Amino acid sequence: MTIEKAQKIVSLEDQMEERSRLRLQEQAQQPDEQRAGPSSPGAAWDRVQISRHQDRPYTLDCFDRLFDSFREIHGDRKYADDRAIVGGMASFKGAPVMVLGHQKGRNTKERLERNYGMPKPEGYRKALRLMKLAEKFGRPVLTFIDTPGAYPGLGAEKRGQAEAIAYNLRSMAGLRVPLIATVLGEGGSGGALAVGLADRILMLENSIYSVISPESCSAILWKDQNHVREAAQSLKLTAQDLQRFGIVDEIVAEPPGGAHNDWDQTTSALSRALSRHLEEVSALDPEDRIDSRHEKFRKIGEYASRV
Amino acid sequence: MSPLRYDGGMAWFKREKRPFRALPEEDRRVRTEGVFTKCPDCGSIIWNKELAENFLVCPRCGHHFKIGARKRMELLLDDGEFEEFAAGIRSSDPLEFEDRKNYRDRIEASRRSTGLNEAVICAEGSLRGHRVVCAAMEYSFIGGSMGSVVGEKITLAVERSLERKIPLIIVSASGGARMMEGVLSLMQMAKISSALSRLDREGLPYVSLLTDPTTGGVTASFAMLGDLNLAEPKALIGFAGPRVIEQTIRQRLPEGFQRSEFLLEHGMLDAVVQRKDLRAFIGDWLVFMDHAPSR
Numbered sequence: 344m345t346i347e348k349a350q351k352i353v354s355l356e357d358q359m360e361e362r363s364r365l366r367l368q369e370q371a372q373q374p375d376e377q378r379a380g381p382s383s384p385g386a387a388w389d390r391v392q393i394s395r396h397q398d399r400p401y402t403l404d405c406f407d408r409l410f411d412s413f414r415e416i417h418g419d420r421k422y423a424d425d426r427a428i429v430g431g432m433a434s435f436k437g438a439p440v441m442v443l444g445h446q447k448g449r450n451t452k453e454r455l456e457r458n459y460g461m462p463k464p465e466g467y468r469k470a471l472r473l474m475k476l477a478e479k480f481g482r483p484v485l486t487f488i489d490t491p492g493a494y495p496g497l498g499a500e501k502r503g504q505a506e507a508i509a510y511n512l513r514s515m516a517g518l519r520v521p522l523i524a525t526v527l528g529e530g531g532s533g534g535a536l537a538v539g540l541a542d543r544i545l546m547l548e549n550s551i552y553s554v555i556s557p558e559s560c561s562a563i564l565w566k567d568q569n570h571v572r573e574a575a576q577s578l579k580l581t582a583q584d585l586q587r588f589g590i591v592d593e594i595v596a597e598p599p600g601g602a603h604n605d606w607d608q609t610t611s612a613l614s615r616a617l618s619r620h621l622e623e624v625s626a627l628d629p630e631d632r633i634d635s636r637h638e639k640f641r642k643i644g645e646y647a648s649r650v
Numbered sequence: 651m652s653p654l655r656y657d658g659g660m661a662w663f664k665r666e667k668r669p670f671r672a673l674p675e676e677d678r679r680v681r682t683e684g685v686f687t688k689c690p691d692c693g694s695i696i697w698n699k700e701l702a703e704n705f706l707v708c709p710r711c712g713h714h715f716k717i718g719a720r721k722r723m724e725l726l727l728d729d730g731e732f733e734e735f736a737a738g739i740r741s742s743d744p745l746e747f748e749d750r751k752n753y754r755d756r757i758e759a760s761r762r763s764t765g766l767n768e769a770v771i772c773a774e775g776s777l778r779g780h781r782v783v784c785a786a787m788e789y790s791f792i793g794g795s796m797g798s799v800v801g802e803k804i805t806l807a808v809e810r811s812l813e814r815k816i817p818l819i820i821v822s823a824s825g826g827a828r829m830m831e832g833v834l835s836l837m838q839m840a841k842i843s844s845a846l847s848r849l850d851r852e853g854l855p856y857v858s859l860l861t862d863p864t865t866g867g868v869t870a871s872f873a874m875l876g877d878l879n880l881a882e883p884k885a886l887i888g889f890a891g892p893r894v895i896e897q898t899i900r901q902r903l904p905e906g907f908q909r910s911e912f913l914l915e916h917g918m919l920d921a922v923v924q925r926k927d928l929r930a931f932i933g934d935w936l937v938f939m940d941h942a943p944s945r
């Protein structure tokens with residue numbers, strides 16, 4: 344490839360990223376209701392709305408309330424610091440732990456800075472770096488999930504979004520220290536799972552976990568945007584559905600109406616659950632823990648065998 | 651160079667005598683009649699016998715036609731022979747999913763058109779004399795999508811490889827996780843990756859071959875976890891599908907974006923290998939990898 348051609352491609356890419364940034368900026372300025380679409384009586388869709396509520400406690404809000412201190416560190420040591428994922432050491436009931444999770448923004452500026460909580464490969468690589476650091480020093484890892492999904496952009500693809508997620512999954516399966524994942528808000532597909540392969544999975548009562556957003560599901564299967572309620576219902580994405588499938592170990596109760604009504608009450612319930620599960624998982628030998636983590640996922644799936 | 655130079659046995663002569671198999675749905679569209687096929691890339695009209703002898707690759711422009719799971723096994727394994735296992739596992743429609751169509755009807759339609767129970771077949775066979783476990787995906791079965799059955803069957807393939815201490819080869823062709831099994835589909839990524847973590851710890855070889863197209867949750871789990879990640883030329887490979895990216899950035903994507911050669915250039919693939927060279931390439935690497943003093 345000639346240098347001119349390569350430069351042309353690079354500048355084209357910059358233009359595209361710039362356009363996409365501007366578009367996100369436009370979206371960020373729209374009121375939330377408009378972005379989320381009309382509300383509806385569908386129970387699953389209501390949950391989706393609550394899980395995305397603009398006043399819902401985000402990862403850093405939970406860190407503030409769950410931990411005595413949080414010392415953030417940055418970067419994947421390869422390419423960049425992805426602000427859609429935050430992480431570092433924290434003190435949980437007096438004991439050092441590694442904590443990390445997706446971070447959304449609450450206003451236009453923050454939303455853009457955090458890319459709506461949609462990580463790029465460098466975000467997942469940062470997360471794994473922190474987990475490996477915890478493993479080296481024998482500290483447990485607590486992850487927090489709240490993302491619409493992994494970012495579908497040019498640069499993310501070029502730098503190996505799929506590889507980053509895949510490598511996290513395989514590495515987490517073999518991590519020697521305790522791993523607990525909590526879904527705080529949106530569990531958006533592979534972008535959520537990439538920090539979600541854990542010994543225990545907790546979900547806040549109104550959080551969701553899905554292979555695809557109801558909006559995209561409606562667009563693909565119904566060929567329009569008018570069937571988000573049906574899609575949400577069909578996808579079985581609520582915490583209760585996931586518990587039935589044997590994926591979720593505990594549902595953490597939220598205050599009436601949802602976590603946005605009382606952050607402190609939400610996080611104190613979560614704190615109790617985390618501490619109980621952490622104690623149970625920490626009691627196991629590393630080898631046994633890795634085996635039982637494998638068994639947890641090995642069992643997931645429902646199918647029929649021909650007799 | 652003749653394709654025979656890359657093949658250890660007499661497989662190709664034997665195969666010539668077989669009747670030409672019906673191509674899966676995807677490829678049938680390009681057939682003009684029973685005898686000739688039109689290349690979707692260069693427009694050449696190719697005699698089917700010539701196409702079959704050329705590994706279903708266009709002899710004029712090198713376009714790699716999509717091929718089904720059984721054909722893939724035949725092309726990859728010694729004498730085209732393999733013993734299938736876990737063939738009876740079928741979807742139970744765990745979500746009782748209904749959109750405009752019934753999921754059960756979609757499955758039935760795919761079973762009829764492909765003659766397979768699901769979007770992957772698992773088998774044991776030999777590749778240049780190396781005993782291997784091989785799983786090959788079928789794109790024409792609901793877009794090669796991965797639900798509980800695909801997840802279970804690929805996990806069983808990993809486990810068979812662990813039990814028998816023989817290499818694993820997975821050939822991907824998939825649009826990703828299967829929407830109609832919701833989060834159960836998503837969790838198959840974790841299940842298979844966890845099994846692959848064991849395979850890796852045991853030092854057993856795993857070759858991942860990505861074919862056109864491989865996207866979504868399949869790329870973001872087992873397809874990118876090979877000791878070798880290989881791809882056929884010009885295969886579409888990515889996490890997000892091109893349409894999703896175009897909608898996000900509101901721009902047409904550059905030519906060649908997310909194709910094998912693009913991924914190779916950006917360090918995501920070990921090699922792009924022509925279909926006719928796959929047996930030789932993988933065979934040589936199996937010699938290299940079938941050696942672990944610590945095992």
Ligand SMILES: [Zn+2]
Pocket residue numbers: 689690691692693694708709710711712713
């Ligand atoms: Zn051609």
